[in-house]
Amino acid sequence: MAKTIKIDDELMEVIGREAELMSRSLAGQVKHWVRIGMSIEKSRFFDQSRIVEALSGKLPPDALTAEEQEAYIDGLFDAARSGTREQEKFFAKRRADGLGAGLRDGKITRESDTAA
Structure with a gap:
């Protein structure tokens, strides 16, 4: 069955x-x-x-x-x-502090810089 x-x-x-x-x-x-x-x-x-x-x-x-x-x-x-x-906490704190990273025009930037 x-x-x-x-x-x-x-x-x-x-x-x-x-x-x-x-x-x-x-x-x-x-x-x-x-x-x-x-x-x-x-x-x-x-x-x-x-x-x-x-x-x-x-x-x-x-x-x-x-x-x-x-x-x-x-x-x-x-x-x-x-x-x-621990990694989740670490990256959550980085995002909260505006220290996240992203990619804009092929360059790594801070998360706050990518919002534009």
């Missing part, structure tokens, strides 16, 4: 793009990725706990297998995209 799940908009955009590129339905793309993920997690060359240790700085990335390093890099990109609470 089919079930319904909630997927955030950002991930749905990625699924939609990949589904279109691979000529799959949205459900087909998700099913494909689930199968890949299950295969990877069952592989003797892949240990998710080691990736978590590397992402938290407890294990050097060089100690990971090639497959684990790929997942580690994906994890780094995910972390970089979302940012930390």
